[in-house]
Amino acid sequence: MSKARAPRFLYLLARAARAAQMIGDSGLADIGLTSAQSGVLFLIPNEGGASVSAVSEGLGLAQSAASVLVQRLEQAGLIERQTDPNDRRAVLLTLTARGRALRAKAIERAQRMNSAASRGFSSEEQAIIARWLQHMIDLKEEARE
Template structure:
């Protein structure tokens, strides 16, 4: 694909990479008979990483609306991969917890994700790849900090 200065910018490239990764994950998890969407897989990985987590915090972490997450969790719960449990600190809130079956399916997804990352890094010097990851983490941290500042400013103005 020829370079296009309008679409070879940071935002376009990151969005294209995200779309390509999601499509490839969907294709490979379907081929593997896992019956999961990329969104469902992201929920499982994030619950494993966070441990029992409130649905509201999980939605924020994933960058999705609460209703979108609710649908994902409903489907995962029906498959036996997660459970909703009352939050001992707030009876109105629910904690999403990974089940043993959910942990098993995450271990089946890991090699698929590893292969896709390896293919993405193909032909890139390992040191350059590590620098890219460091730079992307810094860009993410910058945007998170800017968002937090903007939200704090909105709260102060209200």
């Protein structure tokens, strides 16, 4: 009697992550963004700002990688740095008018891509998948501590 092979979750997750990155990047290419860049735009509120540290944490990136993304978006005229009115030593990233416009387009694209990714799955199945993905993120955070 043969034993059923257990799913190779980490392998499948790694393949799915690469596929999701490619899908995201191709879905945003015509508006000149990558999925990582749109992630930065999503983390900066339309009104107000966010720190580079908040962007780094929100995307799960090293501070240096977040800084590179921020520099590219700044050079593209999508974000700018402003002094934090609550702490004159700190800098906040804010969206420019062009950044807000591209953010709105990217949000609409992300909603379409998320709909396509969840098509055919019940809301209960989607909740289980989301719970498992968050579990994986939490395991990574626990390993850092």
